[in-house]
Amino acid sequence: MRLFLITTLLLIGFSEAFSQECKSTLTGEVVDFHSGAPLIGATVTVLDNGNVKKSAITDLNGKFLIKNVCDGNFELEVSHPECQSKIIPIEIDKNTFKKVRLEHHLEKLNEVIIIGDQTEKGVTKATSVQTLKATQIEQFSDASLGDALREISGVSSLNTGSTIVKPVIQGLNSSRILIITNNIRLQDQEWGIEHAPNVDLNTADRLTVIKGSGALQYGGDAIGGVVLANPAPLARKDTLFGKTILSGSSNGRGGSITSSLDKGFNNGIGVRVQGTYKRFGDFRAPDYLLTNTGSEQKSFSATVGINKFLYGAEVYYSYFDTKLGILQAADLGNVTDLIRAINAPVPEIIEDFSYDIGLPRQEVAHHLVKLSSYLRLERLGRLKLQYSFQFNDRQEFDDRSFINDDVPVVDLELTTHNLDLLLEVDSFENSKITAGVNGLFQENFADPVTQVRRVIPDYEKYSLGAFAGIAHNITESLLVDIGARIDFTHIDAQKFYRGTFFEDRGYDVDFADIVVEQVGSQILTNPVFDYTTFSATVGLSHDINENLELLFNYGLASRPPNPSELFSEGLNQAAVAFELGDLRIQEEVANKLAVTFKGSLFDQRFNFNLTPYANFINDYIVLEPSEDGVITTSRGAFQEFEYIQNDARLLGVDFDASYDFNDYFQLKTSFSYLRGDDTVRDRPLINIPSSNLFNTITYKNKKLKNLNLQLKSEIFFEQTRFPDNNFTAQIVENNQFVDVLVDVSTPPPGYHLLHFDSSIKFDLGDITNLELGFSVDNIFDTSYRQYLNRFRFFADDLGRNFTLRLKLNY
Secondary structure, eight states, X not given: OHHHHHHHHHHHHHHHHHHSOOOEEEEEEEEETTTOOBOTTOEEEEEETTXXXXXXXXXXXXXXXXXXXXXXXXXXXXXXXXXXXXXEEEXXXXXXXXXXXXXXXXXXXXXXXXXXGGOOTXXXXXXOEEEEEHHHHGGGTTSOHXXXXXXXXTEEEEEETTTEEEEEETTBOGGGEEEEETTEEOOSOTTSTTOOOOOOGGGOSEEEEEOSSOOTTTOSOOSSEEEEEEOOOOOOSSEEEEEEEEEEETTTTEEEEEEEEEEEOTTSEEEEEEEEEEEEOOOBOSSSBOTTOOEEEEEEEEEEEEEOSSEEEEEEEEEEEEEEEXXXXXXXXXXXXXXXXXXXXXXXXXXXXXXXXOSSEEEEEEEEEEEEEEEEETTTEEXXXXXXXXXXXXXXEOOOTTSOTTSOSEEEEEEEEEEEEEEEEOOSSSEEEEEEEEEEEEEEEEOGGGXXXXXXXXXXXXXXXXXXXXXXXXXXXXXXXXXXXXXXXXXXXXXXXXXXXXXXXTXXXXXXXXXXXXETTEEEEOOEEEEEEEEEEEEEEEESSSSEEEEEEEEEEEEOOOHHHHHOXXXXXXXXXXXXXXXXXXXXXXXXXXXXXXXXXXTTTXXXXXXXXXXXXXXXXXXXXXXXXXEEEXXXXXXXXXXXXXXXXXXXXXXXXXXXXXXXXXXXXXXXEEEEEETTTTEEOSSOOOOEEEEEEEEEETTTTTEEEEEEEEEEOOOOOOOOOOEEEEEEETTEEEEXXXXXXXOOOOEEEEEEEEEEEEEOSSSOEEEEEEEEESTTOOOOOOTTBTTTTTOOOOOOEEEEEEEEEO
């Protein structure tokens, strides 16, 4: 009986097995998603609940054939050595055909990640590019963007005291430098010399500096260069991680805390939140306190996005709020105070340490919203649409006995809308084409509650730009990169002029048509300007061999004058200057040539980068002391500055090198030299950085808890080439007016600083680790004054500073 039952069950099983239909045929082809070209050697596997049923390899035409397949629902896994593997559901019913498209060039994409400092999106590939990575940025978590960028050769800073730091690239600053944060061009009244970028350094995973107009996607007015502050990509798989950095400093008796948290999901959705808080009291020079130089910063950002191969979208919001004290000793009432301050060995106002941020001070809030999306188009590329909104509210406060101290002397509200459309065509094997359009609407409102003449008037600005470029590999070792851009800019302003000033400048003759009405001694005007500018770039990249590369780049960059250059008429308290714009100022046009020779020698132990360059700028716009020297206002007598235009020539060289002695010791060196000339007046340009030489010796030992020790030497040579902008002023001595020569031109002496930095890492779990860092800036407490610090007339720069950092990865 038992034998009968077993035999019956076996016969039933064989019957069911033979009754299942497994005579179907699966055919298909595997092609490149972008070009449609067949992919040879791709593996196609039929899976049933994870079990392999059948497989095949694509032929020379990218086609495959799998016979004797059962009907039903299965999964098809397709893989290729140079592609991201793909698993797709498939229903097999008799003879079935399936076409599969794979993202090709995976190996090339991985190379992009490895040498990412050369291949930022939207950047010409044959131009000089340098990058600071996350580990370097984290050393400046309690500092500013300008402080961190000084680590790159050819980048210096224009300072207003110790808290306001603007980057300078190869001698150029402000509106000549585009700052891109999370793929958004920052619009934060960058024209002001004393306006620091409203960016939280801690949001960036890398900082990239393009020295020149090699990023036409972002604008054609990058005469100086472009700074890209890009965050890390959002997580695309199920994960949760974060980091917190806590720092404390002796100088300023303050510190910062910054944290970020990332969450990813397997469906491609990623979320990130990040925040930073910084607080410092009065900073200290080697011999005295710098009264009223405290600062406070609060910032927050949040990102939500979905990142799929065929499509993606992202929503981003950031808030940046800062309060900056202005050195009280620089708050002058008249030229007599200026002369006394210049001649005094120490600031005239030195008070006890305080965290209070009094008068004068700046308060700035910046909101930024971004909505972006992309769609991959088969056999073409990627189409991206992005909208951004920015609102910048800048308030500056000063001591005015007749008005409440809480009423600002400057209150500017700048609102900006941007719309960008970008098409990246990557369907060609040896070429990549990029094209797009940008639109902008901007509105500035100068709040009259200040009861002070508006330095910058109300205005509306419209701009429209279009660009296109192609990067083509002529051979495996030679790449050519060509791009062009055209921009149209329209500015419509409403401004009151003093009647006497309007006539003295000759505006009543040259701009009579802009007069709307006369109100008492004031003239209401409506200046309207249109500008059309062209920009272009041509670059070549040649791999001499596997270790040496030669780059050549020519860049044509053009920019219209900014509102400050056109309309300024008033006291800039932070700069201690009365600034005058000029309605006659025209577009600025630069022609720049740069050659970069870089490579790795001696088994890649020696790496170097040498970039000589020449920048010829027609109608160069510069703010410099006027011939009148001093202007007397109801608030006192002040040095007068005005915007003028002349042709300029900048010649320079940047050099970087590193040598690995062994697995533990490394020496890095960098040198920058720049010569700037006004070719019309045959004299040096003002505010050109002096030559500098940096050397860093590093000891690293991964076996000793990733111990890292650094000693850095910074040598800043004295600037010996400068224009003579000295002026004569009348002051009262012994109850008599006497003429005194005011020296505002002579640069300070050169100086040498030594710094130390160290870190060590402890593993606390599988993914959790703690890194401790300790650094000393200005080890020998050297007294010095930086040439490009607007407050060098009043006080020394910062003295010794001890900093302790704790970084927790989790």
